[in-house]
Amino acid sequence: MTLLHDESLTAEELTVWRMLQRAQMRVTRHLEAELLVAHDLALASYDVLLQLAEAPERRLRMNDLAGRVLLSRSGLTRLIDRLQRDGLVEREACASDARGLYAVLTDTGAARLAQATPTYLGGIRSQFLDLLAPGEIEQVRVMLAKLAALDLTGAP
Amino acid sequence: MTLLHDESLTAEELTVWRMLQRAQMRVTRHLEAELLVAHDLALASYDVLLQLAEAPERRLRMNDLAGRVLLSRSGLTRLIDRLQRDGLVEREACASDARGLYAVLTDTGAARLAQATPTYLGGIRSQFLDLLAPGEIEQVRVMLAKLAALDLTGAP
DNA sequence: ACTGTTTAGGTGTCCGTGCAACGTTCTAAG
Protein backbone atom coordinates (compact mmCIF):
# COMPACT_ATOMS: atom_id res chain seq x y z
CA MET A 1 0.00 0.00 0.00
CA THR A 2 2.83 2.35 0.78
CA LEU A 3 4.86 0.62 -1.91
CA LEU A 4 5.82 2.36 -5.07
CA HIS A 5 4.70 0.58 -8.19
CA ASP A 6 6.65 2.18 -10.95
CA GLU A 7 8.44 5.47 -10.84
CA SER A 8 8.28 6.04 -14.59
CA LEU A 9 4.52 6.22 -14.72
CA THR A 10 4.27 9.04 -12.30
CA ALA A 11 5.64 11.83 -14.45
CA GLU A 12 2.43 12.56 -16.29
CA GLU A 13 0.13 11.38 -13.55
CA LEU A 14 1.80 13.61 -11.04
CA THR A 15 1.19 16.53 -13.36
CA VAL A 16 -2.47 15.64 -13.55
CA TRP A 17 -2.75 15.70 -9.79
CA ARG A 18 -0.97 18.99 -9.49
CA MET A 19 -3.07 20.56 -12.19
CA LEU A 20 -6.14 19.38 -10.39
CA GLN A 21 -4.94 20.96 -7.20
CA ARG A 22 -4.30 24.26 -8.91
CA ALA A 23 -7.57 24.31 -10.79
CA GLN A 24 -9.61 23.51 -7.74
CA MET A 25 -7.78 26.11 -5.69
CA ARG A 26 -8.25 28.73 -8.37
CA VAL A 27 -11.97 28.22 -8.65
CA THR A 28 -12.42 28.10 -4.90
CA ARG A 29 -10.52 31.32 -4.40
CA HIS A 30 -12.45 33.06 -7.12
CA LEU A 31 -15.75 31.88 -5.68
CA GLU A 32 -14.85 32.83 -2.13
CA ALA A 33 -13.68 36.28 -3.15
CA GLU A 34 -16.78 37.01 -5.21
CA LEU A 35 -19.14 35.87 -2.48
CA LEU A 36 -17.24 37.91 0.06
CA VAL A 37 -17.29 41.21 -1.78
CA ALA A 38 -20.80 40.85 -3.15
CA HIS A 39 -22.58 39.34 -0.15
CA ASP A 40 -20.15 39.34 2.74
CA LEU A 41 -20.45 35.59 2.86
CA ALA A 42 -17.58 33.12 3.12
CA LEU A 43 -17.72 30.02 0.97
CA ALA A 44 -18.04 27.78 4.02
CA SER A 45 -20.95 29.87 5.24
CA TYR A 46 -22.64 29.59 1.88
CA ASP A 47 -22.24 25.84 1.96
CA VAL A 48 -23.82 25.64 5.38
CA LEU A 49 -26.79 27.73 4.33
CA LEU A 50 -27.19 25.64 1.21
CA GLN A 51 -27.12 22.38 3.09
CA LEU A 52 -29.70 23.65 5.53
CA ALA A 53 -31.92 24.95 2.77
CA GLU A 54 -31.93 21.54 1.14
CA ALA A 55 -32.56 19.66 4.36
CA PRO A 56 -36.08 18.74 5.45
CA GLU A 57 -37.54 21.35 7.77
CA ARG A 58 -34.50 23.48 6.95
CA ARG A 59 -32.71 21.93 9.88
CA LEU A 60 -29.81 19.57 10.45
CA ARG A 61 -28.07 18.15 13.46
CA MET A 62 -24.71 19.76 14.12
CA ASN A 63 -22.77 16.57 13.70
CA ASP A 64 -24.56 15.71 10.52
CA LEU A 65 -23.97 19.15 9.12
CA ALA A 66 -20.29 19.06 10.00
CA GLY A 67 -19.90 15.97 7.85
CA ARG A 68 -21.67 17.48 4.89
CA VAL A 69 -19.65 20.66 4.75
CA LEU A 70 -16.39 18.84 5.38
CA LEU A 71 -15.63 20.73 8.55
CA SER A 72 -14.51 19.53 11.96
CA ARG A 73 -17.16 19.65 14.65
CA SER A 74 -15.36 22.40 16.47
CA GLY A 75 -15.00 24.36 13.29
CA LEU A 76 -18.70 24.08 12.68
CA THR A 77 -19.48 25.24 16.20
CA ARG A 78 -17.70 28.53 15.59
CA LEU A 79 -19.11 28.95 12.15
CA ILE A 80 -22.64 28.46 13.44
CA ASP A 81 -21.80 30.91 16.23
CA ARG A 82 -21.05 33.53 13.60
CA LEU A 83 -24.03 32.72 11.44
CA GLN A 84 -26.27 32.83 14.50
CA ARG A 85 -24.80 36.16 15.52
CA ASP A 86 -25.72 37.46 12.08
CA GLY A 87 -29.20 36.00 12.39
CA LEU A 88 -28.85 33.60 9.47
CA VAL A 89 -29.33 30.42 11.46
CA GLU A 90 -30.60 29.50 14.90
CA ARG A 91 -29.90 26.68 17.28
CA GLU A 92 -32.80 24.64 18.46
CA ALA A 93 -32.90 21.81 20.97
CA CYS A 94 -33.73 18.33 19.80
CA ALA A 95 -36.82 16.82 21.38
CA SER A 96 -35.83 13.19 21.10
CA ASP A 97 -32.23 13.63 22.23
CA ALA A 98 -31.39 16.14 24.89
CA ARG A 99 -27.77 16.32 23.75
CA GLY A 100 -28.73 17.11 20.22
CA LEU A 101 -28.94 20.51 18.63
CA TYR A 102 -30.43 21.49 15.35
CA ALA A 103 -29.02 24.24 13.24
CA VAL A 104 -32.06 25.85 11.66
CA LEU A 105 -32.04 28.19 8.71
CA THR A 106 -33.90 31.42 9.44
CA ASP A 107 -35.90 33.38 6.91
CA THR A 108 -33.14 35.95 6.90
CA GLY A 109 -30.66 33.18 6.16
CA ALA A 110 -32.78 31.83 3.36
CA ALA A 111 -33.00 35.31 1.88
CA ARG A 112 -29.24 35.80 2.01
CA LEU A 113 -28.73 32.44 0.43
CA ALA A 114 -31.11 33.36 -2.37
CA GLN A 115 -29.30 36.63 -2.93
CA ALA A 116 -25.92 34.95 -3.08
CA THR A 117 -26.89 32.01 -5.23
CA PRO A 118 -26.64 33.76 -8.61
CA THR A 119 -23.10 34.80 -7.72
CA TYR A 120 -22.28 31.28 -6.65
CA LEU A 121 -23.70 29.59 -9.70
CA GLY A 122 -22.28 32.22 -11.99
CA GLY A 123 -18.85 31.68 -10.54
CA ILE A 124 -19.00 27.94 -11.01
CA ARG A 125 -20.14 28.45 -14.56
CA SER A 126 -17.56 30.97 -15.58
CA GLN A 127 -14.67 29.30 -13.82
CA PHE A 128 -15.51 25.70 -14.35
CA LEU A 129 -18.51 24.51 -16.32
CA ASP A 130 -18.31 26.89 -19.25
CA LEU A 131 -14.80 25.74 -19.95
CA LEU A 132 -15.85 22.16 -20.42
CA ALA A 133 -17.94 20.52 -23.09
CA PRO A 134 -21.21 19.00 -21.89
CA GLY A 135 -19.89 15.51 -22.49
CA GLU A 136 -16.86 16.26 -20.40
CA ILE A 137 -18.98 17.29 -17.47
CA GLU A 138 -20.66 13.95 -17.64
CA GLN A 139 -17.26 12.24 -17.77
CA VAL A 140 -16.22 14.09 -14.68
CA ARG A 141 -19.40 13.08 -12.94
CA VAL A 142 -18.76 9.43 -13.63
CA MET A 143 -15.20 9.63 -12.36
CA LEU A 144 -16.16 11.51 -9.26
CA ALA A 145 -18.77 8.89 -8.49
CA LYS A 146 -15.96 6.34 -8.38
CA LEU A 147 -13.90 8.49 -6.08
CA ALA A 148 -16.88 9.18 -3.85
CA ALA A 149 -17.48 5.47 -3.52
CA LEU A 150 -14.39 5.35 -1.37
CA ASP A 151 -16.08 7.50 1.22
CA LEU A 152 -18.57 4.74 1.88
CA THR A 153 -16.19 1.80 1.93
CA GLY A 154 -12.70 2.81 2.96
CA ALA A 155 -13.02 5.88 5.11
CA PRO A 156 -15.45 5.83 8.01
CA MET B 1 -21.39 37.53 -16.57
CA THR B 2 -23.15 37.62 -13.25
CA LEU B 3 -26.32 36.67 -15.07
CA LEU B 4 -27.93 33.33 -14.62
CA HIS B 5 -28.35 31.43 -17.84
CA ASP B 6 -30.79 28.73 -16.95
CA GLU B 7 -31.68 27.49 -13.51
CA SER B 8 -32.74 24.05 -14.68
CA LEU B 9 -29.33 23.10 -15.96
CA THR B 10 -27.61 23.58 -12.68
CA ALA B 11 -29.09 20.69 -10.75
CA GLU B 12 -26.68 18.08 -12.05
CA GLU B 13 -23.85 20.45 -12.75
CA LEU B 14 -23.98 21.78 -9.25
CA THR B 15 -23.66 18.25 -7.97
CA VAL B 16 -20.58 17.74 -10.10
CA TRP B 17 -18.95 20.78 -8.62
CA ARG B 18 -19.76 19.76 -5.09
CA MET B 19 -18.50 16.25 -5.65
CA LEU B 20 -15.29 17.68 -7.02
CA GLN B 21 -14.89 19.81 -3.93
CA ARG B 22 -15.40 16.85 -1.67
CA ALA B 23 -13.11 14.54 -3.58
CA GLN B 24 -10.32 17.05 -3.73
CA MET B 25 -10.68 17.82 -0.06
CA ARG B 26 -10.65 14.17 0.86
CA VAL B 27 -7.50 13.38 -1.07
CA THR B 28 -5.76 16.49 0.21
CA ARG B 29 -6.60 15.67 3.81
CA HIS B 30 -5.45 12.12 3.43
CA LEU B 31 -2.20 13.21 1.83
CA GLU B 32 -1.53 15.87 4.41
CA ALA B 33 -2.21 13.51 7.30
CA GLU B 34 0.02 10.78 5.92
CA LEU B 35 2.90 13.15 5.23
CA LEU B 36 2.53 14.62 8.67
CA VAL B 37 2.64 11.40 10.64
CA ALA B 38 5.25 9.71 8.50
CA HIS B 39 7.62 12.61 7.84
CA ASP B 40 6.44 15.53 9.94
CA LEU B 41 5.92 17.48 6.73
CA ALA B 42 2.88 19.52 5.81
CA LEU B 43 1.58 19.26 2.28
CA ALA B 44 2.44 22.88 1.55
CA SER B 45 5.98 22.25 2.75
CA TYR B 46 6.27 19.24 0.52
CA ASP B 47 5.12 21.28 -2.42
CA VAL B 48 7.72 23.94 -1.74
CA LEU B 49 10.50 21.39 -1.50
CA LEU B 50 9.31 19.74 -4.69
CA GLN B 51 9.20 23.01 -6.61
CA LEU B 52 12.68 23.88 -5.46
CA ALA B 53 14.01 20.45 -6.32
CA GLU B 54 12.71 20.80 -9.85
CA ALA B 55 14.01 24.32 -10.30
CA PRO B 56 17.41 25.01 -11.86
CA GLU B 57 20.12 25.34 -9.23
CA ARG B 58 17.53 24.16 -6.71
CA ARG B 59 16.57 27.77 -6.14
CA LEU B 60 13.63 30.04 -6.83
CA ARG B 61 12.76 33.65 -6.14
CA MET B 62 10.28 34.07 -3.31
CA ASN B 63 7.68 35.73 -5.47
CA ASP B 64 8.02 33.12 -8.16
CA LEU B 65 7.75 30.32 -5.66
CA ALA B 66 4.68 31.84 -4.06
CA GLY B 67 2.89 31.68 -7.37
CA ARG B 68 3.81 28.07 -7.99
CA VAL B 69 2.62 26.77 -4.66
CA LEU B 70 -0.51 28.88 -4.75
CA LEU B 71 0.31 30.74 -1.59
CA SER B 72 0.27 34.44 -0.82
CA ARG B 73 3.65 36.09 -0.53
CA SER B 74 3.25 36.59 3.18
CA GLY B 75 2.20 33.01 3.63
CA LEU B 76 5.30 31.87 1.81
CA THR B 77 7.50 34.09 3.96
CA ARG B 78 6.38 32.28 7.11
CA LEU B 79 6.52 28.88 5.51
CA ILE B 80 10.08 29.49 4.39
CA ASP B 81 10.81 30.74 7.91
CA ARG B 82 9.79 27.36 9.25
CA LEU B 83 11.59 25.37 6.60
CA GLN B 84 14.71 27.43 7.16
CA ARG B 85 14.48 26.91 10.92
CA ASP B 86 14.38 23.17 10.22
CA GLY B 87 17.32 23.46 7.87
CA LEU B 88 15.47 22.30 4.78
CA VAL B 89 15.92 25.49 2.80
CA GLU B 90 18.08 28.57 3.00
CA ARG B 91 17.64 32.14 1.92
CA GLU B 92 20.22 33.61 -0.36
CA ALA B 93 20.54 37.13 -1.67
CA CYS B 94 20.14 37.75 -5.36
CA ALA B 95 23.17 39.23 -7.07
CA SER B 96 21.37 41.05 -9.84
CA ASP B 97 18.59 42.48 -7.72
CA ALA B 98 19.22 43.62 -4.17
CA ARG B 99 15.56 43.28 -3.30
CA GLY B 100 15.40 39.71 -4.42
CA LEU B 101 15.85 36.61 -2.33
CA TYR B 102 16.29 33.06 -3.41
CA ALA B 103 14.89 30.17 -1.49
CA VAL B 104 17.46 27.44 -1.91
CA LEU B 105 16.93 23.77 -1.20
CA THR B 106 19.57 22.36 1.13
CA ASP B 107 20.92 18.84 0.99
CA THR B 108 18.96 18.10 4.13
CA GLY B 109 15.87 19.38 2.42
CA ALA B 110 16.49 17.27 -0.64
CA ALA B 111 16.92 14.23 1.56
CA ARG B 112 13.67 14.86 3.39
CA LEU B 113 11.91 15.34 0.10
CA ALA B 114 13.28 12.04 -1.15
CA GLN B 115 12.14 10.28 2.00
CA ALA B 116 8.65 11.70 1.77
CA THR B 117 8.14 11.18 -1.93
CA PRO B 118 7.07 7.53 -1.77
CA THR B 119 4.41 8.48 0.74
CA TYR B 120 3.27 11.33 -1.46
CA LEU B 121 3.10 9.33 -4.64
CA GLY B 122 1.56 6.37 -2.87
CA GLY B 123 -1.15 8.59 -1.47
CA ILE B 124 -1.99 10.05 -4.83
CA ARG B 125 -2.14 6.58 -6.28
CA SER B 126 -4.31 5.01 -3.65
CA GLN B 127 -6.65 7.94 -3.25
CA PHE B 128 -6.85 9.13 -6.81
CA LEU B 129 -5.12 7.45 -9.70
CA ASP B 130 -5.86 3.84 -8.83
CA LEU B 131 -9.56 4.61 -8.77
CA LEU B 132 -9.56 5.79 -12.36
CA ALA B 133 -9.00 3.93 -15.58
CA PRO B 134 -5.92 5.00 -17.56
CA GLY B 135 -8.14 6.53 -20.23
CA GLU B 136 -9.93 8.56 -17.63
CA ILE B 137 -6.73 10.03 -16.33
CA GLU B 138 -5.99 11.20 -19.84
CA GLN B 139 -9.46 12.70 -20.07
CA VAL B 140 -8.89 14.59 -16.86
CA ARG B 141 -5.59 15.84 -18.15
CA VAL B 142 -7.21 17.23 -21.28
CA MET B 143 -9.91 18.98 -19.30
CA LEU B 144 -7.51 20.42 -16.80
CA ALA B 145 -5.45 21.79 -19.62
CA LYS B 146 -8.49 23.80 -20.68
CA LEU B 147 -9.04 25.09 -17.20
CA ALA B 148 -5.39 25.95 -16.81
CA ALA B 149 -5.54 27.96 -19.99
CA LEU B 150 -7.58 30.51 -18.09
CA ASP B 151 -4.65 31.19 -15.81
CA LEU B 152 -2.75 32.61 -18.74
CA THR B 153 -5.50 34.65 -20.33
CA GLY B 154 -8.07 35.75 -17.79
CA ALA B 155 -6.33 35.95 -14.46
CA PRO B 156 -3.16 38.00 -14.18
C1' DA C 1 -30.47 0.76 39.71
C1' DC C 2 -25.05 1.39 38.79
C1' DT C 3 -21.21 2.04 36.41
C1' DG C 4 -18.44 2.11 32.23
C1' DT C 5 -18.62 3.35 27.39
C1' DT C 6 -20.06 5.96 23.54
C1' DT C 7 -22.01 10.06 21.37
C1' DA C 8 -23.27 15.18 20.89
C1' DG C 9 -21.70 19.42 21.22
C1' DG C 10 -18.69 23.21 23.10
C1' DT C 11 -14.16 25.36 24.83
C1' DG C 12 -8.93 26.41 25.29
C1' DT C 13 -5.25 26.80 22.68
C1' DC C 14 -2.21 26.78 18.90
C1' DC C 15 -1.01 27.15 14.04
C1' DG C 16 -1.30 28.55 9.34
C1' DT C 17 -2.94 32.08 6.08
C1' DG C 18 -4.56 36.35 3.91
C1' DC C 19 -4.85 41.41 3.91
C1' DA C 20 -3.04 45.83 4.57
C1' DA C 21 0.73 48.54 5.60
C1' DC C 22 5.81 49.21 5.63
C1' DG C 23 10.85 49.75 4.22
C1' DT C 24 13.88 49.00 0.57
C1' DT C 25 15.37 48.89 -4.06
C1' DC C 26 14.75 49.18 -8.92
C1' DT C 27 12.89 51.77 -12.98
C1' DA C 28 11.03 55.54 -15.67
C1' DA C 29 9.86 60.32 -16.54
C1' DG C 30 11.07 65.05 -16.01
Added chain:
DNA sequence: CTTAGAACGTTGCACGGACACCTAAACAGT
Protein backbone atom coordinates in the same frame (compact mmCIF):
# COMPACT_ATOMS: atom_id res chain seq x y z
C1' DC D 1 20.04 64.15 -11.01
C1' DT D 2 15.75 63.97 -9.02
C1' DT D 3 11.60 62.18 -8.05
C1' DA D 4 7.29 59.36 -8.79
C1' DG D 5 5.93 54.95 -9.11
C1' DA D 6 6.27 50.02 -9.17
C1' DA D 7 8.13 45.61 -7.45
C1' DC D 8 10.12 42.49 -3.75
C1' DG D 9 9.93 40.71 0.55
C1' DT D 10 8.59 41.19 5.46
C1' DT D 11 5.60 42.29 9.49
C1' DG D 12 1.16 43.45 12.53
C1' DC D 13 -3.08 41.92 12.87
C1' DA D 14 -7.16 39.25 12.81
C1' DC D 15 -9.56 35.31 11.40
C1' DG D 16 -10.67 30.54 10.46
C1' DG D 17 -9.76 25.87 11.43
C1' DA D 18 -7.95 21.68 13.77
C1' DC D 19 -6.65 19.01 17.86
C1' DA D 20 -7.16 17.68 22.50
C1' DC D 21 -9.94 17.93 26.20
C1' DC D 22 -14.34 18.70 28.78
C1' DT D 23 -19.35 18.22 30.23
C1' DA D 24 -23.81 16.32 29.64
C1' DA D 25 -26.73 12.88 28.00
C1' DA D 26 -27.75 8.26 26.06
C1' DC D 27 -26.87 3.48 26.01
C1' DA D 28 -24.79 -1.05 27.57
C1' DG D 29 -24.06 -4.77 30.53
C1' DT D 30 -24.30 -6.73 34.88
